[in-house]
Structure formats: structure tokens, C-alpha cells
Amino acid sequence: MHVQIVLFDGFDPLDVIAPYEVLYAGGTASAGAVSxxxxxxxxxxxxxxxxxxxxxxxxxxxDPGRAxxxxxxxxxxxxGEPGEVPDHDAGAGRWQQGxxxxxxxxLTLTTELPALLKAAMEHPEVTxxxxxxxxxxxxxxxxLEGRHATTHHMGRDMLDATGVRAVSARVVDDGDLVTGAGVTSGLDLGLYLLEREVGPRIAHAVEELFAHERRGTVWRHRGPEPVPF
Incomplete structure (x- = not known):
């Protein structure tokens, strides 16, 4: 499995480094099955x-066409201020610290990233x-309209506003779309992706190496719907 982690101006470093290290270690533990x-x-x-x-x-x-x-x-x-919404035209594509x-x-919407991600999501061999x-x-x-996904708890209302079925879970598996919640969930997301794509023994080995146990149940759209407590 080859993994492409996307960088854009203003990215959150932990969102990148946490899954990068987990997946890289998974590649080592699997003798190169993950790059x-x-x-x-x-x-x-x-x-x-x-x-x-x-x-x-x-x-x-x-490369949206790479499996x-x-x-x-x-x-x-x-x-940001309460109620502030993303400014699609802010700075005409210019980014500033702070x-x-x-x-x-x-600002990501002013780049080629949305078109590349759309192509990736249409590719049958890309998750x-x-x-x-x-x-x-x-x-x-x-x-993501109509899809199940999660994000940081402060952004779930925004997911709902765009037609996403927001789920209050640390990791949500919606088939060819897998999402993690708050920043440190990148560790759990990476471990889950290793388990799903390479196997639980590899994921467990990396979990032990990092001295980190995944939190919560991965949410999937399966089984009976729970009744309210």
C-alpha cells in the first residue's frame, strides 16, 4: 500500500507526522508492504x-491515479471567532502566518487540491x-455529501452544514473514506488503516512500539441502529 500524505500551506504538523510515523513503522514491520x-x-x-x-x-x-x-x-x-466560516477567497490564494x-x-479551495481530491475519490483503487x-x-x-465522516468536535456542525452525516467518533470507516477526529486521532487512524489494509498483527506491533493504545470503537455503518438511552 502506497500512502500519499498531502501538505498545504498552514497544515497542522501533528496531523501529518502522527500518521506518517505510524504508517512508516508499519512499512518497516511488514517488510515494505507500506510506503x-x-x-x-x-x-x-x-x-x-x-x-x-x-x-x-x-x-x-x-497523484490521484496512484492506487x-x-x-x-x-x-x-x-x-477563529464564533460562527466564522471558511473564506474561499481570502487573500486570493496568499497565505500568512497567524x-x-x-x-x-x-484557502485550500483556491488551489488545485480540490480537483485532485475529486479525481482520487472517483478512482476505484484509492482510499x-x-x-x-x-x-x-x-x-x-x-x-462528502451524504457520506459518514468525523472531524474535530468544533467542526462537526460545519460537516452537517455541507450535507455530511457527521459522526461523533474518533475514527469513522465509510468504505473508501476513512476519517479521524481531533488532532491526536491521527495516531489511531494510522493504526486502524494498518489493521484494515495490512493486518492486525502489523498494527499491534506498531502499537506496542509506540506505547499507544487505540481509543474508542471504529464507527462503521453496520448492524442495528441503537435506540436512545
């Missing part, structure tokens, strides 16, 4: 995060995943 790289919509470049100017390098352009997994992180910055998370997420605000990037691009 992982950092990509961007624009191709190889230095990409500045929203946390103190920390920079990571994308080594390739996002495997694509993972979209959220953004890091000011939380921008609010809604603005940073909105798209997201951590935290990454689900909102997909939702704002109009790619």
Missing part, C-alpha cells in the same frame, strides 16, 4: 505549517482519508 511520502498539489516544495513556521518538504506532486491511500490533514492556527483555521482551510480539519477540506470541496 509513505509527503506530497502537495503543486509538486515538490517546502510547505510551511500553521505552527510556528515549522516547514516540511513535499517530495512529489499528489493506495491519500491522507489529508487539517490546519493549525487561530481557532491566519485562523477557517481561513487556512478555505481517501483525513484527520481533523482535513475532513472539512473534503466537505467544502463538495466531495
Amino acid at each position: 509513505v511520502e509527503l506530497v502537495s498539489a503543486e509538486g515538490p516544495r517546502e510547505v510551511v505549517s500553521g505552527t510556528g513556521g515549522l516547514t516540511l518538504r513535499a517530495t512529489a506532486a499528489l 493506495g491511500l491519500i491522507l489529508v490533514p487539517g490546519a493549525s492556527g487561530r481557532v 491566519a485562523s483555521i477557517p481561513v487556512l482551510l478555505g 481517501v482519508s483525513a484527520v481533523c480539519g482535513g475532513s472539512l477540506v473534503l466537505a467544502m470541496a463538495g466531495l
Whole structure:
């Protein structure tokens, strides 16, 4: 399984590094069954995060036609004012350190990323995943209507507003769409993807290596619907 983790200006570093390390370790534990790289919509470049100017390098352009997994992180910055919505035209595509998370997420829509993600979601051999605000990037691009997904608890209303069936769970598996909630859920998401795609023994080995136990039950649209308590 090849994994492409997407970088965009203002990304949240932990949304990227947590699943990167888990999946990379899974590749080591599986003798190369998993490979992982950092990509961007624009191709190889230095990409500045929203946390103190920390920079990571994308080594390739996002390829929506490559079989495997694509993972979209959220953004890091000011939380924003209550009721603030993403500004799709903010700065005409220019990014500035200190921008609010809604603005940073909105700026992704001024790039080629939405079109690339749309192509990926239409590819039968690609699973798209997201951590935290990454689900909102997909939702704002109009790619999640009617789908089950999660995001940071502060963004679930926004998911609902875009026609997504928001779920209050740490990890949500909706087939070729797998999403994680708040920032640290990137660890749990990565471990679950290893279990699902490579096997539970590999996932367990990485879980032991990282001294981290996954939290909560992965939500799937299966089984009887629970009655209210």
C-alpha cells in the first residue's frame, strides 16, 4: 500500500507526522508492504505549517491515479471567532502566518487540491482519508455529501452544514473514506488503516512500539441502529 500524505500551506504538523510515523513503522514491520511520502498539489516544495513556521518538504506532486491511500490533514492556527466560516477567497490564494483555521482551510479551495481530491475519490483503487480539519477540506470541496465522516468536535456542525452525516467518533470507516477526529486521532487512524489494509498483527506491533493504545470503537455503518438511552 502506497500512502500519499498531502501538505498545504498552514497544515497542522501533528496531523501529518502522527500518521506518517505510524504508517512508516508499519512499512518497516511488514517488510515494505507500506510506503509513505509527503506530497502537495503543486509538486515538490517546502510547505510551511500553521505552527510556528515549522516547514516540511513535499517530495512529489499528489497523484490521484496512484492506487493506495491519500491522507489529508487539517490546519493549525487561530481557532477563529464564533460562527466564522471558511473564506474561499481570502487573500486570493496568499497565505500568512497567524491566519485562523477557517481561513487556512478555505484557502485550500483556491488551489488545485480540490480537483485532485475529486479525481482520487472517483478512482476505484484509492482510499481517501483525513484527520481533523482535513475532513472539512473534503466537505467544502463538495466531495462528502451524504457520506459518514468525523472531524474535530468544533467542526462537526460545519460537516452537517455541507450535507455530511457527521459522526461523533474518533475514527469513522465509510468504505473508501476513512476519517479521524481531533488532532491526536491521527495516531489511531494510522493504526486502524494498518489493521484494515495490512493486518492486525502489523498494527499491534506498531502499537506496542509506540506505547499507544487505540481509543474508542471504529464507527462503521453496520448492524442495528441503537435506540436512545
